[in-house]
Amino acid sequence: MNPHGLYTLFHKEVLRFYKVALQTLLAPMVTALLYLLVFSHVLEDHVQVYGGVSYTAFLIPGLVMMSVLQNAFANSSSSLIQSKVSGNVVFMLLSPLSYLEIYLAFVFAAVVRGVVVGLGVALVATLFVEVPVHSVAALLAFAILGSAVLGSMGIIAGIWAEKFDQLAGFQNFVILPLTFLSGVFYSIHSLPAHWQKVSHFNPFFYMIDGFRWGFFGVSDVDPLFSLAVAVAALGGLAVVTLAMLSHGYKLRH
Amino acid sequence: MSAAIAIHGVHKRYRSVHALRGLDLTIERGEFFGLLGPNGAGKSTLINIIAGLARADSGSVSVLGHDVVSDYRQARRRLGVVPQELVFDPFFSVREILRIQAGYFGLGRANDDWIEELLAALMLADRADSNMRALSGGMKRRVLIAQALVHKPEVVVLDEPTAGVDVELRHSLWEFVQRLHRAGHTIVLTTHYLEEAESLCDRIAIIDHGNLIALDSKAALLQRGMGQRCSVTVMLAHPLAELPSALSAQLKTQEGPRLQFTLDREHGSIVELLDALRAAGAEILDLQTEQADLEDIFVELTRRDRHESARTVHTVS
Ligand SMILES: Nc1ncnc2c1ncn2[C@@H]1O[C@H](COP(=O)(O)OP(=O)(O)OP(=O)(O)O)[C@@H](O)[C@H]1O
Ligand SMILES: [Mg+2]
Numbered sequence: 001m002n003p004h005g006l007y008t009l010f011h012k013e014v015l016r017f018y019k020v021a022l023q024t025l026l027a028p029m030v031t032a033l034l035y036l037l038v039f040s041h042v043l044e045d046h047v048q049v050y051g052g053v054s055y056t057a058f059l060i061p062g063l064v065m066m067s068v069l070q071n072a073f074a075n076s077s078s079s080l081i082q083s084k085v086s087g088n089v090v091f092m093l094l095s096p097l098s099y100l101e102i103y104l105a106f107v108f109a110a111v112v113r114g115v116v117v118g119l120g121v122a123l124v125a126t127l128f129v130e131v132p133v134h135s136v137a138a139l140l141a142f143a144i145l146g147s148a149v150l151g152s153m154g155i156i157a158g159i160w161a162e163k164f165d166q167l168a169g170f171q172n173f174v175i176l177p178l179t180f181l182s183g184v185f186y187s188i189h190s191l192p193a194h195w196q197k198v199s200h201f202n203p204f205f206y207m208i209d210g211f212r213w214g215f216f217g218v219s220d221v222d223p224l225f226s227l228a229v230a231v232a233a234l235g236g237l238a239v240v241t242l243a244m245l246s247h248g249y250k251l252r253h
Numbered sequence: 254m255s256a257a258i259a260i261h262g263v264h265k266r267y268r269s270v271h272a273l274r275g276l277d278l279t280i281e282r283g284e285f286f287g288l289l290g291p292n293g294a295g296k297s298t299l300i301n302i303i304a305g306l307a308r309a310d311s312g313s314v315s316v317l318g319h320d321v322v323s324d325y326r327q328a329r330r331r332l333g334v335v336p337q338e339l340v341f342d343p344f345f346s347v348r349e350i351l352r353i354q355a356g357y358f359g360l361g362r363a364n365d366d367w368i369e370e371l372l373a374a375l376m377l378a379d380r381a382d383s384n385m386r387a388l389s390g391g392m393k394r395r396v397l398i399a400q401a402l403v404h405k406p407e408v409v410v411l412d413e414p415t416a417g418v419d420v421e422l423r424h425s426l427w428e429f430v431q432r433l434h435r436a437g438h439t440i441v442l443t444t445h446y447l448e449e450a451e452s453l454c455d456r457i458a459i460i461d462h463g464n465l466i467a468l469d470s471k472a473a474l475l476q477r478g479m480g481q482r483c484s485v486t487v488m489l490a491h492p493l494a495e496l497p498s499a500l501s502a503q504l505k506t507q508e509g510p511r512l513q514f515t516l517d518r519e520h521g522s523i524v525e526l527l528d529a530l531r532a533a534g535a536e537i538l539d540l541q542t543e544q545a546d547l548e549d550i551f552v553e554l555t556r557r558d559r560h561e562s563a564r565t566v567h568t569v570s
Contacts, residue, residue: 002326008356016344087340091400093306094334095357096326253267253307 006101009092013109017075024071025117032067032121036060036128039185050187050218060125061212062184065146067121069204072114072147073154073175076106080158081167084251093252099245103155103238110151115143131215138214138223145230146207150175152237159250178204188220203233255318257282257408257439258303263312265298265463272298274463275312280441280456282317282407285434287454287471288443291555295463296443297337300412304334316408330358333406337413337443339393341385347396348372348381351403358404371399374429391422398426402433409433410441415449427453451547459551461558467550474550485514485523487530488539497533500526510538 017024040056050058083089092102125131133139153175161167182204188196199205200221210226213219219226245251258280265273272295280286290296301307303314305321305328313320319327342350348368355364372378375395380388388396398414411430415423431453434440444450450457450471457474459467467474489510496504496512503521506513514526523542530537 002359004359004361005357008353011356012345012353019344083342086343087336087338088342090306090336090340091342091354092357094304094329094332095354096329096359097357098326248308252305253301 002096002098002101005095005097006105009097009102009105010108013075013079013105014112016079017109017113024075024113025120028067028071028117029120029124032063033124035063036125040129043185050216053216053218054129056129057131058187058212058216059185060122060129060131061215062208063125064118064122065142065208065211066179066184068114068118068143068147069150069179069207070175071117072110072150073157073171075110075113076151076154077158077161077167077170078154079106079109080155081161081164084158084162085164089251099242102245103152103241106155107148107151110154111144111147114147114150118143118147132217133215134217135214139211141227142207142211142214142230145227145234146204146211149203149207149230149234149237152234152241155241156237156244159244162250178202181205182208183220184208203229206230254282255315256280257284257317258441259313259315259318260299260303261313263299263302263309263314265295265302265307265309272463273302273309276460276463276465278458278465278468280439282439283434283437284439284441285431285453285455286439286441287450287457288441288460289447289450289457289551290443290460292445294460296460297412298463299460300334300337300410300441300443303410304332305329306334330404331407333401333404333409335397335401335409335411335414337416339390339397339417341388341393341396343384343386346382346384347377347388347399350385350396351399354400355403360404364403367405368399368403371402374432375399376425391418394418395422395426398429406438408439408441412443413445414442415444415446423449447548447551457547459554461555464558466558467554471547475547483516484543485516485526486541486543487512487514487527487535487537489530490536490538493530493533493535495533497529500529 036056036059040059044055080089083092097105157167157170161170181199182202183199188199188205191199206221206226206229209219209221210223210230213223213226256279258278260276260278263273263276264271276295276299288296288299298307302309303316303321305325308322315321316328317331319331321328345353351368351371352365355361355368369378372381375398377392377395377399380392385393385396394414394417398411401409401411414430415426418426427449430440430442442450442454454471456470457467458465484505489512492510496507500514503514503516503526504512505515516523516526527537527540
């Protein structure tokens, strides 16, 4: 192992988004809060969620988790595509960093970005509405697992994409639908039965549902099952990502 | 003791392009080695395979005895590569870039002194805190060199380090690389400036179309083929009425009183040539001789390679 090498790459990835914090930290917080203002005003009296939970309170965990997931994905994918397009990815590839070390460094940095943005959104949102906290451990577990899952997907997308528009395609056709159809804005019990079933094949649904349980102690499915799904998703994606890295897919020609 | 770089039977294809065709090459420790060849010959492809940036389809490469695929960590620790493209990370300053690169190799703050030394040696000290974007091309090139050396590699490969670099900087880079060589580093250099290879390298390989077409010490290469011939230009007081028939075979050009001969050292010397001219009544005013240089040999060999590959293509079809 080369722990200092892993730490350096992780640190570099964190510095990379920190140096453009306006765009990488502040902008997503503003976006999430705009969603919160608009949706809570328009839908507060129209959408039924769990008994005793106001729609705005219900929405906050969903928005926080959506920010966590999207920013974790954005971090690893945009870093990789930028360094591939500009060519400076060679500096990492010339180093003795192993595939596992590269994978871990990118995932850890994605987790940091996801969790920091999520924390920011949560803190500002709770100025508007009070949200209970049922289990801090569950919140942390789902935020970290969720951002690790999306960080891994970001690595896959960043390696696969050769141009920025391909990455945008991945984001628009894979990430965005999975996020929006996962129950960020609604409880899936309000969906027709058919769409409820479909939602159960979406791993994002479990991550958001489990995260929401961390606030309210109420959820659509058993939080332990959600946790298992998140862990399994991370395991599967880790295997795929490591295989891509070790074969040098689109990185080592 | 294992060679600095050992390359065995390396093939590399990019779709329709057969970039390397079974290359064998051994570069010994402490050599100053020149890798020459026209555009698209496969030099960078070979360097990328040595560095692990590309993978050979077949064959093997090792750096100081460490296979670049199976033992890549050890191989990469011993290798510093200056890429041909001027790539840089726009997020960081020069010093940050160097510290990050050292960090990848597991080197922490203890390596900072060496980084400062590199910055000074490459005349980057006053730009150390500038963002990479703010540097000129020549400065970026020097940062690339510093980055390649940040982990003190024993073997240093420079892919056209002096491309697009002004004369003064080119000379200071030559001095810098020679200093590295004297300090015991093995140096592999590619360049399109043949006088650069001629003045720096001990041994030279020429590749073309993915084949090794020449591999020899610089001296032997200069001796070879063209090296045995020399060109003699004679200026006469008056044009000759008639050239002695013995000399007509060696005559290359004739412009009035100015005669140019190509001499083959094995058949005839300059003295014989001059005697023959004098015997024919010529009055010699001036005499110039010219040895072949690396450029002539390069042109000759790559041209011959073109002819040969053209012929093979022909027989195949
Ligand atoms: N990634 C790649 N994909 C497809 N073809 C490639 C790739 N890299 C190199 N080639 C091809 O392989 C051949 C050798 O290229 P290479 O870059 O090794 O040449 P070179 O000797 O370094 O040339 P130059 O002096 O111009 O730098 C060329 O025909 C090139 O087009
Ligand atoms: Mg090249």
